[in-house]
Amino acid sequence: MPDVTILVDDDHLAAIDEVAAALQRAGLRLGEVLPAVGAITGSVDDPAVLDGVEGVAAVEQAQEVHLPPPEEDVQ
Amino acid sequence: MDFIRALPTDETTGRSLVLFEDGAAAAGIEAVKEATGLEVAPAQPGRELFETLGVAIVDAPPDQVVQAAGAAAILAVEPERVVYALEATPAAPPLGNGLAPLPATSPTAPPRPTPGPGRSPDYLRGYRDAVMHLTEDLPPEAAPAGPDETQATWGLQATKVVNSCRSGRGIRVAVLDTGLDLQHPDFAGRAITSQSFVTGEEVQDGHGHGTHCIGTALGPRCPGSKPRYGIAFEAEIFAGKVLSNAGSGGDAGILAGIEWAIRNGCAVVSMSLGAPTRPGQAFSQVFERVARRAQEQGTLIVAAAGNESRRPDVINPVAHPANCPSILAIAALDAQGVIAPFSNRGINPDGGQVDLAGPGVAVHSSWPMPTRHRTISGTSMATPHVAGIAALYAEQDATARGAALGRLLTAGAQRLSLPSEDVGAGMVQAP
Numbered sequence: 468m469p470d471v472t473i474l475v476d477d478d479h480l481a482a483i484d485e486v487a488a489a490l491q492r493a494g495l496r497l498g499e500v501l502p503a504v505g506a507i508t509g510s511v512d513d514p515a516v517l518d519g520v521e522g523v524a525a526v527e528q529a530q531e532v533h534l535p536p537p538e539e540d541v542q
Numbered sequence: 543m544d545f546i547r548a549l550p551t552d553e554t555t556g557r558s559l560v561l562f563e564d565g566a567a568a569a570g571i572e573a574v575k576e577a578t579g580l581e582v583a584p585a586q587p588g589r590e591l592f593e594t595l596g597v598a599i600v601d602a603p604p605d606q607v608v609q610a611a612g613a614a615a616i617l618a619v620e621p622e623r624v625v626y627a628l629e630a631t632p633a634a635p636p637l638g639n640g641l642a643p644l645p646a647t648s649p650t651a652p653p654r655p656t657p658g659p660g661r662s663p664d665y666l667r668g669y670r671d672a673v674m675h676l677t678e679d680l681p682p683e684a685a686p687a688g689p690d691e692t693q694a695t696w697g698l699q700a701t702k703v704v705n706s707c708r709s710g711r712g713i714r715v716a717v718l719d720t721g722l723d724l725q726h727p728d729f730a731g732r733a734i735t736s737q738s739f740v741t742g743e744e745v746q747d748g749h750g751h752g753t754h755c756i757g758t759a760l761g762p763r764c765p766g767s768k769p770r771y772g773i774a775f776e777a778e779i780f781a782g783k784v785l786s787n788a789g790s791g792g793d794a795g796i797l798a799g800i801e802w803a804i805r806n807g808c809a810v811v812s813m814s815l816g817a818p819t820r821p822g823q824a825f826s827q828v829f830e831r832v833a834r835r836a837q838e839q840g841t842l843i844v845a846a847a848g849n850e851s852r853r854p855d856v857i858n859p860v861a862h863p864a865n866c867p868s869i870l871a872i873a874a875l876d877a878q879g880v881i882a883p884f885s886n887r888g889i890n891p892d893g894g895q896v897d898l899a900g901p902g903v904a905v906h907s908s909w910p911m912p913t914r915h916r917t918i919s920g921t922s923m924a925t926p927h928v929a930g931i932a933a934l935y936a937e938q939d940a941t942a943r944g945a946a947l948g949r950l951l952t953a954g955a956q957r958l959s960l961p962s963e964d965v966g967a968g969m970v971q972a973p
Binding site: 470472473474498499501502503504505506508509524525527529530531532533534535536537539540541542 | 720749750751754785789790791792793794796797798800801804805814815816817826827828831832835836839849862884918919920922923
């Protein structure tokens with residue numbers, strides 16, 4: 468189940484918990500609700516099912532970052 | 543226009559340049575001819591300026607001219623030097639601070655002078671040659687040595703941090719990374735707030751990367767052993783662990799860390815992390831809007847441009863999320879002001895550019911005990927230089943937050959003779 472990040476549009480920042488609830492009903496396995504940045508994290512089988520949810524500005528597959536091992540000279 | 547100059551060697555033509563007193567050139571030339579029997583080079587078309595300049599060329603070496611000329615109104619006699627057209631502007635030597643000097647085409651450089659009446663190109667060349675001759679007579683300077691790091695790292699010198707009266711006092715700076723060695727003696731007594739966003743791991747840094755980055759941005763003024771390596775030594779440390787001890791993390795943890803930093807009133811978020819991007823790849827709409835919302839709430843985000851390049855053969859675009867327009871992307875320079883071979887370039891359009899450069903090669907900073915200190919390289923090391931200096935600006939100007947703070951950083955950068963795709967506005971400088 469891929470991790471996703473969801474951007475809440477400006478008009479729904481005050482109602483971010485309602486947006487999160489609607490996303491869960493649509494199939495999101497909720498991670499965190501982040502009101503200051505206006506984003507919601509979680510995972511979902513098919514990110515496309517979240518596109519039509521009211522208040523959602525963007526759904527993106529979460530990216531991973533990896534540092535080199537500690538012994539590497541270039542970090 | 544040919545770019546000509548005398549070679550540094552003493553290659554001369556065997557003839558002499560004779561400089562006469564003002565208004566005495568014509569009489570002086572005749573006097574030299576009569577007294578010496580030496581030939582004065584015939585005037586050539588377009589060479590009337592010799593009389594204007596009061597200069598003649600005599601077909602004999604200087605010592606003979608001086609002996610023979612006697613009391614003629616001569617101010618100086620010099621050997622005529624051989625000059626060559628150069629194929630390219632010679633590489634300028636590094637300045638004392640390790641940075642290359644301003645290029646002639648820099649936006650801040652004055653425009654090239656246009657020769658006016660009495661200032662023909664030949665006149666200007668003659669003037670330049672005379673100045674160069676004088677500089678050649680200067681005593682030789684000592685060969686440039688490597689940076690002297692007995693008191694402070696080269697990075698703190700090149701960014702003028704060592705000259706700044708600011709300390710970051712009252713400013714909160716979040717470093718989102720692998721955490722911090724909370725027992726490190728260099729951070730004893732400091733105000734430290736920390737939180738882990740990595741499931742099952744404490745803030746304690748099991749990698750080292752986070753401790754190194756926090757050291758650069760926020761390390762002490764007087765560490766247990768010199769040199770000084772930390773910038774905002776009185777700022778409040780917010781150590782957010784978003785990367786595991788194995789060095790891995792994801793967007794969800796990074797966003798949670800940004801949320802935490804905003805809610806804690808951090809003026810700066812430093813993120814020495816990123817995921818590689820492909821040429822043509824768009825930036826994240828989520829991170830871009832998040833960064834703008836952070837700025838609107840007084841929090842500026844800076845992030846590493848990434849280390850995926852292998853110059854000169856392979857040059858890759860700025861990594862995610864530094865490629866967002868509202869996140870400052872930081873490239874890495876070495877002590878000679880040269881772009882680091884691994885440092886990424888602003889290749890992608892619409893915000894994928896480099897914004898600033900910082901010291902990112904051979905950077906000495908803190909490392910988890912018992913190692914204590916370590917010298918490593920990366921755009922990860924350049925980024926906390928910018929974050930720490932951002933805290934100094936934020937302390938200096940209480941109204942400079944968010945986007946305004948970013949503008950201060952870029953406006954204050956030292957311009958470099960390097961492409962802006964590589965270094966943005968240039969080397970970050972402390973206020």
